[in-house]
Amino acid sequence: MQDLTFAYVEADGGFSGAGSAFDLLESRMGTLQGRKMYGVVYFDDPVRYLACLLLDDEHSDDLGLERTMVPGGGYARALVRDWETRISELPDIVSQLQTDIVRAGLAVDPHRPMLEYYRRIDELLIMLPVLPE
Numbered sequence: 625m626q627d628l629t630f631a632y633v634e635a636d637g638g639f640s641g642a643g644s645a646f647d648l649l650e651s652r653m654g655t656l657q658g659r660k661m662y663g664v665v666y667f668d669d670p671v672r673y674l675a676c677l678l679l680d681d682e683h684s685d686d687l688g689l690e691r692t693m694v695p696g697g698g699y700a701r702a703l704v705r706d707w708e709t710r711i712s713e714l715p716d717i718v719s720q721l722q723t724d725i726v727r728a729g730l731a732v733d734p735h736r737p738m739l740e741y742y743r744r745i746d747e748l749l750i751m752l753p754v755l756p757e
Contacts, residue, residue: 625751626696630662630676631686638671645675652687659683663740664694695736699751700725707748714750721752731755 633649635641642663650656660678665671679686702721704710710717718738725732736753743749 631689632674635673
């Protein structure tokens, strides 16, 4: 994956504040149509969660928000359908993805964040960064 640039709202309280952060982010937009929304998770202590809007050639307005860049590279992925009804399962899905990475002889890159890409209203793509072989 290439480098990604985002406009973001940082969630208060990590994961527990994600919904409020996305509400604030979305309130800045006239429409969500055609916009790509991500969650960017830094597993620091404490965990940092950023509700993000992808900035690209088509949509470059940062809505007056701060910007951040996530370096590109390899990512392992897990697709979660009907994610809103499965929020309690997401930690287990991430844990399984980590296990799958190790079983494949790879390692999670500790210097890049985990990404949550909201592909559609009912599809979430969880992406963990992988170190190059």
